[in-house]
Amino acid sequence: MVPMLTPKLFCNECNLRTEIPKLIASKVTGNESLSLLVARYEQMRQGYNCSYEEWRTIFTPVLKPFKRYEDTTAVVIPIFDAKFREDFDILGLGAIGLDLPTWFNITSNNTRIMIIAQDPLRNNHWYGDCHDLIISSPFGLHDAVHRAKGNGGKMANLLIQRLIEYGYGVYLTDANKYFVYDRKTSMLYSKRRLNDYVDILQQELNLVKPSICVCLGNKSKQVLEKCLTKVKVIVLPHLSGTARGAIIKKFPILKEKKSTAENIASMYVSEIVKTLEL
16 A cells, blocks of 8 residues: 555654754754754654644743744754854854754665755844744644745655655755755855765665655755765756656646646656666
8 A cells, every 4th residue: 555645754754853853963963962853853853733823832931932923833942062153153143044954754674765955045134133043844844834835845755755655765855964054155155065965965875775866956966966875866857846847847748738737746746756767
């Protein structure tokens, strides 16, 4: 029986359940944050199918939204890592984002697909005066409200669903771990910390052991290219409304079929499966 996308498959029990929080704590947020990261993963699993109103009972005194915002499931934690904390203190800018890597349907013997996005975008209008870390997940897929939105995580959610229907396991991460204030600032900062990000991605590759890496955008490919891996790689446009033009250019048939979230997800799945079978 083909597995379907259910809460049980989100960050499911496997070696990653232990190893990924340890990796992120040791290399990104600081070892002191490990217990917070473990608790956050459990919180995301618990709230996977919850409304924002239901999330209010899931937040805790230490894992809750900035300013008690009621339309988000992102939470704020301190940054304990000395080098990153010093960087951000010197910059003096807020809206610092991290999307915790997530995974679906990872088993001991299925084919694994690693999807690598560019960075964890944050909005400085809402978070500009937050100098701690705003934690979410790639494409906000832990958030039922966000992943149902056409301008949110719907395309990514459909893509994951269809890959799981093939029996694949899927791991999602960002090439650049931190987003800082705005695109310009974040891109400049990511260049400074490129070696750190390459090291982290290399360790993710070693843990996940994917059969293929799907880079969403050239920026993520540039980080992956510096890693030591012989895995198959394809580059596709980022899954967002603003990338619709690039998506249609990559898949011209979408002009006729219409670039709906469903059709885009189907095109991406076909491209991934075709590459896996080469």
